[in-house]
Amino acid sequence: MTADAPIAVIGTGVIGAGWAALFLARGRDVMAFDPAPAAEQALRSAVGEAWPTLIRLGLADGASTDRLRFTSSAAEAVADAVFVQESGPERVELKQRLFAELDEAAPASTPIASSSSGLMPSQLQAMCGRHPERVLVGHPFNPAYLIPLVEVVPGKETDSRVVEVAMELYTAMGKRPVLVRHEVPGHVTNRLQAALWREAYSLVERGVATVADIDTAISYGPGLRWALLGPLVNQHLSGGDGGLAHILEHLGPPTQAWMDDLGEPQLTPRLAELLVRGVDDELAGIDQRRLVADRDALLVELLERKALRTALP
Template structure:
């Protein structure tokens, strides 16, 4: 029996969910009030389909299993899972999630793709079944990257989180259940710290955007795709491991190397960042760069999956 994902909001993230679900053989019903949304979504899926095909499609997978509904209420009819992806404004998300809570069968889970808001804040105006409204935060490109952060709110039960894990695993994702609510969840807080430091380096004239990206691409980024931060530093301690690393390098954490607050986004800094990125893009369109990134990720995922644990979620040792 086929499953249906209902997608509300079809920007980059919403379209990424659509492409992933179609590739897994799901039916997808989407809603977006923008009249141009169907055209943009179908172009997005077409651009992603080659990479998804190389990665491996589920039986019955087809872009033809996508349709657009004329209203939010019609979009959630028959849904097995609902994914909300409207712009990152708390008032707007509450409005849409409240409407979804009123329209959808009360046992249907509603995942929000929010990168920063806490689920208890999102559930606040939902009165029918607020616990089923959770954070289900993916990473771009959603159709290739498997991580999804799952966060329950005050009204969410452990059983609802368990059901959510099952659904997202059925979409070939690796759910990470966040132990407690916090703004920005886990991964985005880490990425924001690196992003702030990178902006300082550009602002202070230490490096260009290209040089900073090179530092990640040819250095730490390669290690992080397998081991992440902590296990990487564990190896840096040699045979004694993390304890020795902390004894040797821990004092350096007190040195004023980093700048915790983001720099002021002055016109000069914005120009430097924009000009640097345009130089790196070298005239290539975003669609071209998307395809280049996707081709790389498909090959990288094929390699990385040989070394990842077999655990269904993220409970195993990485």
Template sequence: MSSSPNSNQSSSPPIARTSIIGTGTIGASWAALFLAHGLEVVLHDPGPDAEPFARAFITQAWPALVTLGIAQPEIPWHALRFKADLERAVADADLVQENAPEREAFKIDLYRQLDAAAPAHAILASSTSGLHMSRLQSQCAHPERCVIGHPFNPPHLIPLVEVVGGQHTSNETIERTMAFYRQVGKRPIRINKEVSGHVANRLQAAIWREAVYLAAQGVASVEDIDTAITEGPGVRWAIFGPHMTFNLGGGQGGMAHFLDHFSGPMKSWWDDLGEAPLDETTREILIRGLTEESRGRNIQALAQERDDMLLRVLEAKRGSHQ
């Protein structure tokens, strides 16, 4: 990453006008959050149903934002606009949040266009879940203002945002981006090195790989493996992460005591972890298991159940920090 800030950014105005490129589930969720925090939002998506989908999503998401004390009861539709032309959509932006399909070549060209059209002070942030910004910014005239701001779904509820710079991203861009996400109530973390999948997705992938292996080997059912997380470590992880959890597991001696007593068993478990190919047999096991676990609930009902419970968890966490 570049260590010298861009001179155009040193006198940058506060972020008040945002543009969201790609208004699927992630983009629409960002839009709801930005509107709730009093920002102007311009949406751009070439899809024929993009505008009605985004408006419906924001309408559905709004009550949760009101409950969390983030939004007023009335949705400020006057602050939301749709623009069919990409260049016009970002012409006045202070920050662009890009949510285009996860195709590297497509995004590289998109960033070239965004860089040419957006104001000099605008941050160009990507929601990419795994691509490297060093690649995405490679055709930009001003790569120093390009950065990854990867949210967790749904962005209007989940606090985490992973901020990752590319080879030519300036430190000032990273600092401005971190400050902006804090401004809209997020919990950004700075990732110092580009790795595929960033941090949280790699942790998810590691756990899921073992979960798939256990299911494929018939060690436990798909539902019971899920329960092992939601009723076990997952409850603790909503409070402390794995490092701090095991630090507490060491009692008064903390991590030093934990390592003295459990590093051997832990290493033996690591050595025994499996890897299951996602072949047809494994696919059938997972799909059949999830059908049973869903108990007739469709995706929409499951997502609503998730969001309702997330709301309760977030309210509890917020209360503990007050």
């Protein structure tokens, strides 16, 4: 992949703007397009807000916000692009028009990656009449310029070389790409989150714990460890010298009993009201802008410190 060729960012809302900021920070030219009114101004403002954090994390040689160009059409943005990152709204009819245009205008060898969390790559490939083999999902987590994870999800027709290119590019951008080997709704990480949300919702619905209690239980308990190591390695470490094998042998039966007892809540209006009210109660008197700022500042510190530790996988 040519290092001096531009990367196209299509759709410059919260996720697209995060991608644009990251690509610029890694010393790339970015061609961006979004049809929304005042989209260019909003994009440049978002990149400017992210830039101090990216400076702290370390800019690549030649990185500059001056390397951002906002184009008049999606076709113009992708015409010379070496990679396309699409982050448009999650509406099938819009995606159909957009992917047809991208497929027509982008060079045949240019991968087209979608940030979609809800659509699977084979659905997106079906929208491309010319080169469906260069389409895949590259699903980030917000803020896209800060959280390293990106899920790379090939579709039924995705060429293996396209997967390699995407994995290599994301790695070069400082991401930690995870290859999702089979298409499933929600990919991997959102499914893991949904499993936790499901039980959290159930516990609130049953009156076992409040919203605040659940947030405290995770953020001051296993969440602290999960930020450093994944749930399975953490479980392995809990087994001492015997590791995961010991845990599964001795705690397997009660663990199975807990899993069998997990709730199956339905997001009824009543449950939604309980959850929203619980969050409102938890955050009463808290400035949410400062909360987000503190969260992101601590994320930066954590990422900096994790980068110094050589034994973490």
